[in-house]
Amino acid sequence: MSETSISQNAPSKWSRRQTIKVLAATLALPLGIAGISRLGEQPSFQTWHGESLGGPASLTLWNPNAAFARSTIARMRSEVERLELVFSLFRHDSELSRLNQDGRLATASPDLVAVLEAARDIAAASNGAFDPTVQPLWRLYSEHFRNQPNAISGPSALAIDGARSLVDYRQIEIGPRQVRFARPGMAVTLNGIAQGYITDRIADLLQQEGFDNSMVDVGETRAIGGRPEGGAWTIGLKNPLNALEVNRTIAISNEAMAVSGGYGQHFPGSDLHHIFDPASGRSAKRLLDVSVVAPRAMLADGLSTAIFVSGEGAKASLLALYPNTRAVLTRRDGTTA
Structure with missing residues (x-):
């Protein structure tokens, strides 16, 4: 068995899921690969570690033709870069950034339209627990902690109410190629679902290329098939009460997994994080984290946020709407459901 790594620079910006899953993602590969050496001469693993939407990304491909696998990785990297120009909030020239700046896009890509429609459905x-229009809340909190770092309780109730008046997914008007906001000042973040879309896009392309046993983690995790030697891929999850400890595993095969948790990124000096409850305008604190397994990463991505915000009581009814989904959540006291 051999393994070839193609690396990019380490990411400078990490999203909540990527911070949560960085340990899980790196553990997934050794646990999944374990035992292959017993099989004798095998095709090689080709791996890439890079960045997508400001956080760590990786591909692990299993193919007897190493050169073909490497060229495939290069094509996948190009596709990730193309989708960065659609969904990135870190790039001023992305479609999403231009939509937030102008309040409308006269010509939106099919990718953006598809993700906005999926976000609206979830x-x-x-009932609005997942809402892509919470970006005004993020802007409010970010500005507050930048200008008043010692005011760790967060923005005033009046300021929060002002930002909340701009949060309403029903006020996004989505046409076949056009997108606009019904209210001035609205803005969208798709970090709670676009990473899943990119993961699905890469996984679908790899399957078309003939890769039957591979692992994709482009913000979220999706397994193509199972492990090459048989069985499911095993994903390690870190303990939300101890960031240095992996205390749970989830097995996936031909499935995707996403994790939402508020401990991934806090505002400096406070216990506030940037997964907002649209109903209150404050950080969601009903749970410590939620892991969702679903047939596709975009669905797992959106559902994990929705359940994290809405709480344990909403889990069963939400999952019942989507076949072949399951979830593991961690309560505030550290117990799991």
Whole structure:
């Protein structure tokens, strides 16, 4: 068995899921690969570690033709870069950034339209617990902690109410190629679902290329098939009460997994994080984390956020709407469900 690594620079910005899953993602590969050496001469693993939407990304491909696997990785990297120009909030020239700046896009890509429509569907199913229009809250909190770092309780109730008045997924008007906000000042973040979309896009392309046993982690995790030697891929999850400890595993095969938890990124000096409850305008604190397994990463991505915000009581009804989904959540006292 051989393994070839193609590396990019380490990411400078980490999203909540990527911070949560960085340990899980790196553990997934050794646990999944374990035992292959017993089989004798095998095709090689080709791996890439890079960045997507400001956080760590990786591909692990299993193919007897190492050169073909490497060229495939290069094509996948190009596709990730293309989708960065659609969804990134870190790039001023992305479609999403231009939509937030202008309040409309006269010509939106099919990728952006598809993700906005999926986000709207999950928002409706969760009664607004998942809402892509929470970006004004993020801007408010970010500005508050930048200008008043010692005011660790967060923005005033009046300021929060002002930002909340701009949060309503129903006020996004989505056409076949056009997108606009019904209210001035609205803005969207798709970090709770676009990473899943990119993961699915890469996984679908790899399957078309003939890769039957591979692991994709482009913000979220999706397994193509199972492990080459048989069985499911095993993903390690870190303990939300101890960031240095992996205390749970989830097995996936031809499935995707996403994790939401508020401990991944806190505002400096406070216990506030950036997974907001649209109903209150404050950080969601009903749970410590939620892991969702679903047939596709975009669905797992949106559902994990929706359940994290809405709480344990909403889990069963939400999952019942989507076949072949399951979830593991950690309560505030550290127990799991």
